[in-house]
Amino acid sequence: MEENKDVTIYDLANKLKLATSTISRALKDHPTISTKTIKKVKKMAEEMGYVPNTLAAGLRGNKTNTIGVLIPTVTQPFLSSLISGIEITARKSGYNVIIMQSHDSYEEEVSMAKSLYSSRVSGIICSIGMKTVDTSHFQQFVNNNIPLVFVDRVPKDFNTFRVIIDNYAAGYKATKHLIEQGCKRIAHITAGSEFGNLYNERKRGYIDALIKYNLPVEKELMVDLKTVTYNEALKASTKLLELKNRPDGLFASGDIMAASAIQSAKRKGLRIPEDFAVIGFNNDPISEIIDPNLSTITHPAAKMGQMSAEIILKSIKFPNKDEVKEITFLNTEVLVRESSKKITSS
Amino acid sequence: MEENKDVTIYDLANKLKLATSTISRALKDHPTISTKTIKKVKKMAEEMGYVPNTLAAGLRGNKTNTIGVLIPTVTQPFLSSLISGIEITARKSGYNVIIMQSHDSYEEEVSMAKSLYSSRVSGIICSIGMKTVDTSHFQQFVNNNIPLVFVDRVPKDFNTFRVIIDNYAAGYKATKHLIEQGCKRIAHITAGSEFGNLYNERKRGYIDALIKYNLPVEKELMVDLKTVTYNEALKASTKLLELKNRPDGLFASGDIMAASAIQSAKRKGLRIPEDFAVIGFNNDPISEIIDPNLSTITHPAAKMGQMSAEIILKSIKFPNKDEVKEITFLNTEVLVRESSKKITSS
DNA sequence: CTATTTTTTATAATAGTTTTCATAAGAATT
DNA sequence: AATTCTTATGAAAACTATTATAAAAAATAG
Numbered sequence: 001m002e003e004n005k006d007v008t009i010y011d012l013a014n015k016l017k018l019a020t021s022t023i024s025r026a027l028k029d030h031p032t033i034s035t036k037t038i039k040k041v042k043k044m045a046e047e048m049g050y051v052p053n054t055l056a057a058g059l060r061g062n063k064t065n066t067i068g069v070l071i072p073t074v075t076q077p078f079l080s081s082l083i084s085g086i087e088i089t090a091r092k093s094g095y096n097v098i099i100m101q102s103h104d105s106y107e108e109e110v111s112m113a114k115s116l117y118s119s120r121v122s123g124i125i126c127s128i129g130m131k132t133v134d135t136s137h138f139q140q141f142v143n144n145n146i147p148l149v150f151v152d153r154v155p156k157d158f159n160t161f162r163v164i165i166d167n168y169a170a171g172y173k174a175t176k177h178l179i180e181q182g183c184k185r186i187a188h189i190t191a192g193s194e195f196g197n198l199y200n201e202r203k204r205g206y207i208d209a210l211i212k213y214n215l216p217v218e219k220e221l222m223v224d225l226k227t228v229t230y231n232e233a234l235k236a237s238t239k240l241l242e243l244k245n246r247p248d249g250l251f252a253s254g255d256i257m258a259a260s261a262i263q264s265a266k267r268k269g270l271r272i273p274e275d276f277a278v279i280g281f282n283n284d285p286i287s288e289i290i291d292p293n294l295s296t297i298t299h300p301a302a303k304m305g306q307m308s309a310e311i312i313l314k315s316i317k318f319p320n321k322d323e324v325k326e327i328t329f330l331n332t333e334v335l336v337r338e339s340s341k342k343i344t345s346s
Numbered sequence: 347m348e349e350n351k352d353v354t355i356y357d358l359a360n361k362l363k364l365a366t367s368t369i370s371r372a373l374k375d376h377p378t379i380s381t382k383t384i385k386k387v388k389k390m391a392e393e394m395g396y397v398p399n400t401l402a403a404g405l406r407g408n409k410t411n412t413i414g415v416l417i418p419t420v421t422q423p424f425l426s427s428l429i430s431g432i433e434i435t436a437r438k439s440g441y442n443v444i445i446m447q448s449h450d451s452y453e454e455e456v457s458m459a460k461s462l463y464s465s466r467v468s469g470i471i472c473s474i475g476m477k478t479v480d481t482s483h484f485q486q487f488v489n490n491n492i493p494l495v496f497v498d499r500v501p502k503d504f505n506t507f508r509v510i511i512d513n514y515a516a517g518y519k520a521t522k523h524l525i526e527q528g529c530k531r532i533a534h535i536t537a538g539s540e541f542g543n544l545y546n547e548r549k550r551g552y553i554d555a556l557i558k559y560n561l562p563v564e565k566e567l568m569v570d571l572k573t574v575t576y577n578e579a580l581k582a583s584t585k586l587l588e589l590k591n592r593p594d595g596l597f598a599s600g601d602i603m604a605a606s607a608i609q610s611a612k613r614k615g616l617r618i619p620e621d622f623a624v625i626g627f628n629n630d631p632i633s634e635i636i637d638p639n640l641s642t643i644t645h646p647a648a649k650m651g652q653m654s655a656e657i658i659l660k661s662i663k664f665p666n667k668d669e670v671k672e673i674t675f676l677n678t679e680v681l682v683r684e685s686s687k688k689i690t691s692s
Numbered sequence: 693c694t695a696t697t698t699t700t701t702a703t704a705a706t707a708g709t710t711t712t713c714a715t716a717a718g719a720a721t722t
Numbered sequence: 723a724a725t726t727c728t729t730a731t732g733a734a735a736a737c738t739a740t741t742a743t744a745a746a747a748a749a750t751a752g
Binding site: 020056060 | 737738739740
Binding site for chain 1: 427444
């Protein structure tokens with residue numbers, strides 16, 4: 001039975017009667033080492049079961065080849081796809097990915113940012129929590145030239161890379177689509193708007209579209225949920241459908257909320273989309289599965305993860321303190337499915 | 347502008363005219379350090395913006411406080427919940443979580459296992475890929491006493507911790523439930539069964555339940571998909587419903603597959619559950635949202651993650667080479683919803 | 693066969709923390 | 723007053739890989 005104690009380059013050096021420096025260089029094909037030596041060293045490494053200690057290398061070189069990902073949760077489809085995109089991209093370049101979930105708690109987020117810094121991650125990708133207003137806990141990364149990318153949920157004023165979609169435009173597009181289908185009274189369900197986040201942008205787009213097309217902008221048509229759960233959304237949408245002056249369309253800021261609205265409409269015997277057209281947001285897996293299929297706004301999660309990781313990697317490769325921290329806008333599209341298609345375009 | 351170069355315990359030691367050892371101890375409330383000194387050190391650390399370098403600590407102590415998680419993908423609801431459970435539990439004990447996705451590729455899995463080992467993770471939690479038969483790439487962890495837990499998809503014969511559900515029993519329960527609802531001809535949809543995985547166990551349970559209750563076990567009622575996608579499952583279930591001798595019940599080995607079956611039944615104008623009762627597996631989010639609600643088998647993902655992490659943590663704390671590597675069975679339940687409830691129990 | 697250049701290897705410093713062992717100062721015991 | 727026991731702190735080694743610099747060996751030129 002193999003016993004503890006890792007094989008180190010010292011062991012290799014001993015065995016081969018070479019210096020550790022030679023071993024180290026040989027293992028990474030350094031040009032000043034003869035091919036013969038390289039071959040010899042590698043063979044012995046294999047034989048003795050040498051495994052590089054990335055900790056030691058990281059300590060010495062002050063780099064860990066690790067990207068930290070700090071997000072509210074991993075269980076939302078959008079976020080798990082985001083992670084997937086990050087992981088695939090990072091992995092291709094030999095980087096590891098550390099995940100932390102803030103669960104939208106400000107305190108957790110602060111503590112995790114500290115923890116990631118302390119782990120000396122090579123870069124950090126973050127989607128901030130609902131309640132995060134103060135972002136000074138990210139300053140340490142900037143001060144120490146550790147690449148930082150905010151993705152999707154980004155702080156208002158923090159000069160660093162951002163990978164986002166245009167939520168205002170998306171909200172506008174979604175609403176406009178409903179209008180084009182002939183909706184005259186369009187409701188909106190959103191969540192946590194008191195925290196001034198991206199949902200508010202979508203709502204702005206919604207309102208502006210209504211104004212543009214001379215449709216009523218009414219308080220009673222706008223619902224603001226405390227949390228995005230199916231049941232809460234179900235109650236809210238049921239209430240909307242019981243208004244004296246019932247809406248004939250709905251733009252929901254998320255697919256879960258849209259799905260619940262479809263459910264309550266069906267229970268009330270309304271036809272979708274004829275009596276009540278619905279469009280959601282995110283293109284979550286459920287949107288394809290519910291009946292009728294849910295129209296939605298695409299939200300390129302994996303792509304956003306990929307882009308974020310690429311920015312980190314590029315930024316590590318070409319460090320440049322004074323570089324302009326560009327904002328990357330990714331495209332969203334109106335994905336028309338059954339739940340909103342009143343008009344069959346020829 | 348703050349400039350590079352981290353504050354180290356040397357800097358603190360210098361400033362306070364103390365030894366680095368004292369600093370190190372003070373920072374972790376070592377009992378031999380006076381309260382006065384501890385206070386002084388902590389205050390200065392705060393003041394100078396000291397952040398511990400976990401790399402260095404890890405190198406010294408030969409531990410990284412990191413748990414590696416190697417799974418096929420993060421985007422399946424079951425697996426993202428699993429990760430969530432792991433992350434929360436690990437985090438509570440100050441452990442980081444590194445995620446890697448094998449995408450069911452054997453080569454990737456091998457390479458990632460190597461990479462995790464090289465990162466000196468303190469423990470590893472793994473759900474093996476579909477095609478993984480040879481598991482020798484995990485031997486290195488065992489040989490070096492690095493705690494290893496297999497979860498959900500586990501290898502047949504590898505003596506280490508396992509956190510699983512009883513897939514056979516679950517398959518049996520699901521089928522029995524349909525039988526109790528009066529189904530006489532029960533179909534089954536599964537996937538990738540040629541790889542001898544947990545799906546086969548469920549199928550065994552299905553078959554044994556049929557036999558037990560003297561119902562027909564027929565080839566034409568069992569479908570084996572290549573991949574678990576909604577569309578492929580839709581085609582397969584449609585075909586099932588077009589059989590001369592149509593089934594009146596279905597046990598699908600996953601909720602996506604069950605959802606597609608519901609969809610095709612609805613398209614054919616069948617009543618669910620009266621004409622066609624359906625039960626899925628996993629209790630994915632969609633199961634609550636589709637209409638009718640999907641009966642399913644609960645699969646305690648977050649709990650399994652938590653248990654796995656706890657085993658790792660315990661195993662780190664009390665290392666014991668010769669310990670019995672127990673198998674933890676978690677409970678599954680038949681969650682009866684609309685899609686299968688033919689009989690309203692009094 | 694020197695002198696010079698090129699190739700290869702060795703030495704030692706470095707990264708930042710933890711920990712073992714040692715020591716000094718003061719308190720308690722005889 | 724001498725000894726032992728506590729308590730608090732310090733010095734130095736260890737963890738492993740990298741790298742700058744020095745040195746040695748080999749190859750080439752004159």
